[in-house]
Amino acid sequence: MTGQPGSPERGRQIVENRQLSACLLCHSGPFPEPHLQGTVGPSLDGVGSRLTPGEIRLRLVDPAKLNPDTVMPSYNAVDGLTRVGQAWHGKPVLTAQQIEDVVAFLATLRAP
Numbered sequence: 001m002t003g004q005p006g007s008p009e010r011g012r013q014i015v016e017n018r019q020l021s022a023c024l025l026c027h028s029g030p031f032p033e034p035h036l037q038g039t040v041g042p043s044l045d046g047v048g049s050r051l052t053p054g055e056i057r058l059r060l061v062d063p064a065k066l067n068p069d070t071v072m073p074s075y076n077a078v079d080g081l082t083r084v085g086q087a088w089h090g091k092p093v094l095t096a097q098q099i100e101d102v103v104a105f106l107a108t109l110r111a112p
Contacts, residue, residue: 004100006097006102007101008104008107008108010098010105011106014102014105015029025040026071029044029109049109056102056107060103061075062074073093076096
């Protein structure tokens, strides 16, 4: 956590940016281009109704804590990782503030 509130607007931009976060490679949700969304992970539709901001944050920073066999990457860790793309060796995929922005956005995705 950064101590700074996340921006849902910036978080949405991060989630929708396939080159930055790659969220939509595995997840689907309420986004403008449904044909470019994945089905490997659960849908992000209504995630803010299913999980607290803390639970969302944990899934972003340490998904293996909940499921050691997960294919979801850690978006903020740099140590102890074995399956890391060359572009991310030694650096996190997202900064701590970007994590907070994504958490703030995903928390707005409520079930109808």
